[in-house]
Amino acid sequence: MYEMKHNSEYRHAQVLGWWLMCCAATVFVMVVVGGVTRLTQSGLSMVEWAPIMGIIPPLNQTEWMAVFEKYRLSPEYLKINAGMSLDEFKSIFYWEYGHRVLGRIIGLIYLLPLLYFLVRGMVPRGWYGRLAALFILGGLQGLLGWYMVKSGLVDVPHVSQYRLTAHLGLAVVIFATMLWYAMDFLRGERPAGHATIGYMRLTAWGVVVVFVMILSGGFVAGTKAGFIMNTFPTMNGHWIPQGVAAMQPFWHNLFENPVTVQFIHRCLALLVVASILACFWASVRQTFSTRAWLLLCAMTLQVALGISALLLRVPVWAGAAHQAGAVALLAAALYVAHRARKQAVEFERPRVTQDSLPN
Numbered sequence: 001m002y003e004m005k006h007n008s009e010y011r012h013a014q015v016l017g018w019w020l021m022c023c024a025a026t027v028f029v030m031v032v033v034g035g036v037t038r039l040t041q042s043g044l045s046m047v048e049w050a051p052i053m054g055i056i057p058p059l060n061q062t063e064w065m066a067v068f069e070k071y072r073l074s075p076e077y078l079k080i081n082a083g084m085s086l087d088e089f090k091s092i093f094y095w096e097y098g099h100r101v102l103g104r105i106i107g108l109i110y111l112l113p114l115l116y117f118l119v120r121g122m123v124p125r126g127w128y129g130r131l132a133a134l135f136i137l138g139g140l141q142g143l144l145g146w147y148m149v150k151s152g153l154v155d156v157p158h159v160s161q162y163r164l165t166a167h168l169g170l171a172v173v174i175f176a177t178m179l180w181y182a183m184d185f186l187r188g189e190r191p192a193g194h195a196t197i198g199y200m201r202l203t204a205w206g207v208v209v210v211f212v213m214i215l216s217g218g219f220v221a222g223t224k225a226g227f228i229m230n231t232f233p234t235m236n237g238h239w240i241p242q243g244v245a246a247m248q249p250f251w252h253n254l255f256e257n258p259v260t261v262q263f264i265h266r267c268l269a270l271l272v273v274a275s276i277l278a279c280f281w282a283s284v285r286q287t288f289s290t291r292a293w294l295l296l297c298a299m300t301l302q303v304a305l306g307i308s309a310l311l312l313r314v315p316v317w318a319g320a321a322h323q324a325g326a327v328a329l330l331a332a333a334l335y336v337a338h339r340a341r342k343q344a345v346e347f348e349r350p351r352v353t354q355d356s357l358p359n
Contacts (some may be wrong), residue, residue, distance in 0.1 A: 002044055006250065012122040012123075013185045013186070014185070014186065015117075015122065015184035016117065016122065016123065016181070016185045017182045017184075017185030018182070018186070019113050019117075020178050020179075020181050020182035020185065021110070021179070021182040021186070021303075023106065023109055023110050023178050024178035024179045024182060025174055026047070026102070026105070026106045026109055027106060027174055027175040027178060028175060028324075028327055028331075029102070030099070030102050030103060030106060030171065031168070031171050031172065031175065031323065031327050032323060032324045032327075033095075033098060033099050033102055033322075034167075034168070034171070035221075035319060035323035036095060036167055036316060036320045037095045037096055037099045037162075038315070039314070039316045039319045040092060040095050041080075042092035042093070042094075042096045042151045043096055043099075043149060043152070043159065044076045044094035044096075044149060044153065044157060044159070045071060045089065045092040045093045045094065045095075045096045046067075046071075046096045046097065046100070046149075047070050047071055047073075047074050047153055048070065049146040049149070049337050051142065054100060055100075055101055055104055056341055057094075057097055059326065063085070064086060064090070066102065067084055067248075071089060071093075074157070074217075075152070075153065075154065075155060075156065075157040076078050076152065076157035078157075079158055084097075084292060092185065092298075100145075100301075102142070102338055103138075103142055103145070107138055107139075107142075107206050107343045110134070110135060110138060111135060114131060114135070115171065115350065117315060127181075130181065131181075134178065134181075135224070136220075137170065137173070137174050137177075140170065140172060141167070141170050141171060141174060144166060144167050144170055144319075146209065147163055148160065148163035148164055148166070148167045149256065151163050158267075159222065159342075160220075160222065161219050161221075161222020161223050161255065161256070162220070162222070162255065164218055164221060164222040165215055165218030165222060166218075167218075167221055168214065168215070168217075168221075168251060169211075169214070169215050169218065170216040171197075172211065172214055172327065172330065175209075175327060175330075175331075176211070176230060176330060176331075176334055179331060179334055179335075180338065181296065182336055183334075183335070183338045184338075187338075187342055194287060194288070194343055194344060195286055195288065195339075195340040195341070195343035195344045196285075196286065196289075197344070199279075199282050199283070199286055199290075199340055200337075200340045200341060200344050202279050202282050203273055203279055203333070203336050203337035203340045203341075204337055205279075206275050206276055206279050206295065206333045206336070206337065207330070207333045207334055207337050208271055209268070209271055209275045210326070210329055210330045210333050211330060212268060213265075213268045213269065213271075213326065214326050214327070216261075216264055216265045216268050217265065217322075217323070217326060219255055219264075220261055220262060220265050221262045222259060223255075223256065223257075223261050224257070225258035225259045225262040225265070226262070226309065226310060226313075226314040226319070227313055227314060228258055228259065228262065229241060229259065229262060230310055230312075230313050231311075232307050232310055232311060234257075235262070235263065235266075240263070241259050241262075241263055242259075243257070243260075243354055244259055244260050244263055245260070246259070247260075248292060272299065272329075273299060273303065276295055276296060276299045276333075277296075278340055279292060279295065279336070280292045280293070280295065280296045286340075288327045288339075288343050289339075290336060290339060291335065291336060291339060292336050292338065294332045294335065294337045295329075295332045295333055295335075297331055297332075298325070298328055298329040298331075298332040298333075299332075300325060301325055301328075302322070302325040302328070302329045305318065305321050305322040305325045305347075306322055308322075308326075309321075309322045315349040334343050
């Protein structure tokens, strides 16, 4: 009887893990689509937020004209896109519409299976709060997205870089949490060997610096800092660019001056590279398979994408690939950190209890 229960709990953990992994994958796609929406200047094409009925697009010419007329009253149309045709409007509308619909789909992909798992008693009791909190965060992400869009519908047809970065940051937090929880459920058998405390801390630091780098990228996008000083390795011939402290008080430069924002992003890139190289160097001294080479490969690809996007002045494909690469790099950092943490705690396969799973 115990063995049957033991195997059942293990199977439930596998199902929950792969479900969360699929949810994380859809959030990853959502982040990339959000990047394309921004790069194609489509984010302000929908000037209303209808959480329920907003899933239905215009279905005939009359409805299209009604939506277009609302857009024609917005600052973006009046100051940037005056004279835009209906067909041109449709090309930007569909990107924002797809972004919003994908958000609703993610909510359903998460909520409906979760309810089923709860009814079937497949969720360990210690996980109720954590999984419910993830759903609440998803709802808050939708509200934050509309709060961001509203900032570009008043006078200046550009969203606030603060709200944009907060929206991106929360999406990444949701992705990272889903991925971490999925790995908790799928963690499997612990092989021989132990991670040193120093290596654990180094992998955790790698996650932190990559996350901060992503937030920095949000400010780069919000201030359009990627479209200036498109040279490498210097910034228009200077290691420390001119105008880096042009604003007063000084702290405004950190978040609002495109020159300073790009300079900070480059400096953080160096910190990420140094941190990941240190992590990889430390990994060879561990007594278990760290898989840190995945992190090194992801970092190398992301650096190449970042330099390419800069030199090419951020075409849509390069900007979207760079954003996708950042989230992939974070995923690799989380994976390596999770393996290190698993090796540093007692673990017995497939010890999954009904109260909780080991952290």
